[in-house]
Amino acid sequence: MTATTTSARSDLTELGRSETALRTFLHGLPGVDQVGAEQRAAQLGTRSIKTTAKAEAIDLAIRMVDLTTLEGADTPGKVRALAAKALRPDPADPSCPHVGAVCVYPSMVPHVAEVLRGSGVHLASVATAFPSGQAPLEIKLADVRAAVEAGADEIDMVINRGAFLAGRYSEVYDEIVATKEACGNAHLKVILETGELATYDNVRRASWLAMLAGGDFIKTSTGKVPVAATLPVTLVMLEAVRDFRAATGRQVGVKPAGGIKTTKDAIKYLVMVNETVGADWLSPDWFRFGASSLLNDLLMQRTKLTTGVYAGPDYFTLD
Amino acid sequence: MSERVAVRKTYKLFIGGKFPRSESGRSYLVQSANVSLASRKDARDAVVAARAAVKGWAGATAYNRGQILYRVAEMLEGRREQFVALGLPADEVDAAIDRWVWYAGWSDKLSQVYGGANPVAGPYFNLSAPEPTGVVAAVAPEEPALLGLVSVIAPAIVSGNTVVVAASPVAPLAAVTLAEVLATSDLPGGVVNILTGRLAETVPTLAAHMDVNAIDLTGVADAELAADLEIRAAENLKRVLRPAPADHDWHADPGITRMTTLLETKTVWHPKGV
Structure with a gap:
């Protein structure tokens, strides 16, 4: 990690100009100690968070949820219902905070925008030929512009994993830069799809590449491949955003997505954020959970804390 | 040659088809053995396991459920001596096996006896x-340890329910040994979950749990606790089986009330004629 802190700020902004410079920089990043990262993640997962701390963690986690539906079977009615749930996750309890954002496909953005307008809940849309990212650049950019025009204020793009794995870093970099430009004022989340990157070293490189190219958030996964967010992968990404801020002064957010289903899992992530990058990132502006079923578990745990009685899924909406 | 040291058994809980220790790590000494002392969280975990098993068990055909329950009776018969060695009277063990077979037979008959066609004034089935x-x-009675336990588990699961049962706190070894029988009888994991320990610790949690649909208070001897449990159960309108009277004869014909209390009746109207 020391290699990054020694880089001068001016060097980093120049990197994107040449394939060689980019490759030299990315391959010069220190390798990830796989055993160490996994052990550290497992160790942080053993912390016990109870009573008032747990109540605070649950409310924070609810505010960090990107309530997501990315199905071929999504309908305007379904996404409107989901948006209503985002505004008032627990209708029985007005003290329950709203979620961070709703995340849908571009064609569903207008329907969600109607519901969320003026509420403070962000509207995220996946774009750039999600989930594979295998489409010509013009089509990906048109996808992004359409989503932004329809009212999305956050765009979740996928990187071109084929190009990344083949070592064509400039191509990936240029695509992110172009997408960022197409986003205008919308926030750009860059999905690395870590399940397809094979090694932690690649995750670290992809994280840096996405941040150098201007991503506002780095996100683990699409949720469409078998291996989604894991604690060690998120740890590597958190280290990357920490080092990136130390090197450039710019703060980038992190979003683990996919496979986070229980309150226990969510709290493990929050512990890891606090211990790795500190309280600066413990806010919905800098850390999000991409999830759908997680919210109901958070609500059930919240109900347990307020009523003292274990809640059941029959009393929460199906979505 | 040195004398052989016998291997002593650790008596653990039975949750989701597995034998975990109590999440709390506690145990208590009873019947000259260390038995897990289940906590609230064990009760919660057991409900999660039971809920997960409902779909498969309720969805299995009545014939299939019956076959599995007969298989349990076969395994019980094979372990008869083991139960007797725990200090249970032989006639109680025999009665428990017979009781199990009796309930197993009900699996594909219950809907015929308790359901059927209703006469209506219109062109409908x-x-x-x-x-x-x-x-x-369910709360198993303190005595008889095995027959009482079988008499609360079998009527609950024969119709497709899954059960979390709090075993007799004073005689839990029969329950843990029954768990070993169930684990080797093709019964899907989670259909029966057994908690050992103090009733006052686990049962109020179960009675208040919003994801539990019915509660069988058979083994609750303390009238005050029973009343408190019924009040807790009212929150989500659980079906309730009241505590058994102290002089209840467990060897007598149990009747079908224990089964029918744990059922919901679905009625369908279907046009006929045309």
């Missing part, structure tokens, strides 16, 4: 069919 209520929490 009107049919009522009993369906399992879902997750049942």
Whole structure:
């Protein structure tokens, strides 16, 4: 990690100009100690968070949820219902905070925008030929512009994993830069799809590449491949955003997505954020959970804390 | 050659088809053995396991459920001596096996006896069919340890419910040994979950749990606790089986009330004629 802190700020902004410079920089990043990262993640997962701390963690986690539906079977009615749930996750309890954002496909953005307008809940849309990212650049950019025009204020793009794995870093970099430009004022989340990157070293490189190219958030996964967010992968990404801020002064957010289903899992992530990058990132502006079923578990745990009685899924909406 | 040291058994809980220790790590000394002392969280975990098993068990055919329950009786018969060695009277063990077989036979007969066609004044078939209520929490009586336990578990699961049962706190070894029988009888994991320990610790949690559909208070001897449990159960309208009277004869014909209390009746109207 020391290699990054020694880089001068001016060097980093120049990197994107040449394939060689980019490759030299990315391959010069220190390798990830796989055993160490996994052990550290497992160790942080053993912390016990109870009573008032747990109540605070649950409310924070609810505010960090990107309530997501990315199905071929999504309908305007379904996404409107989901948006209503985002505004008032627990209708029985007005003290329950709203979620961070709703995340849908571009064609569903207008329907969600109607519901969320003026509420403070962000509207995220996946774009750039999600989930594979295998489409010509013009089509990906048109996808992004359409989503932004329809009212999305956050765009979740996928990187071109084929190009990344083949070592064509400039191509990936240029695509992110172009997408960022197409986003205008919308926030750009860059999905690395870590399940397809094979090694932690690649995750670290992809994280840096996405941040150098201007991503506002780095996100683990699409949720469409078998291996989604894991604690060690998120740890590597958190280290990357920490080092990136130390090197450039710019703060980038992190979003683990996919496979986070229980309150226990969510709290493990929050512990890891606090211990790795500190309280600066413990806010919905800098850390999000991409999830759908997680919210109901958070609500059930919240109900347990307020009523003292274990809640059941029959009393929460199906979505 | 040195004398052989016998291997002593650790008596653990039975949750989701597995034998975990109590999440709390506690145990208590009873019947000259260390037995897990279940906590609230163990009760919660057991409900999660029971809920997960409902779909498969309730969805299995009545014939299939019956076959599995007969298989349990076969395994019980094979372990007869083991139960007797725990200090249970031989006639109680025999009665427990017979009771199990008796309930197993009900699996494909219950809906015929308790459901059927209803006469209606119109051109419709009107049919009522009993369906399992879902997750049942049950408190086994203190005595008889095995016959009483079988008499609360079998009527709950024969119709497709899954059950979380709090075993007799004073004689839990029969329950843990029964768990070993169930684990080797093709019974899907989670259909029966057994908690050992203090009733006052686990049962109120089960009675208040919103994801439990019915509670069987048979083994609750303390009238005050029973009343408190019924009040807790009212929150989500659980079906309730009241505590058994102290002089209840467990060897007598049990009747079908224990089964029918844990059912929901579904009635369908279907047009006929045309």
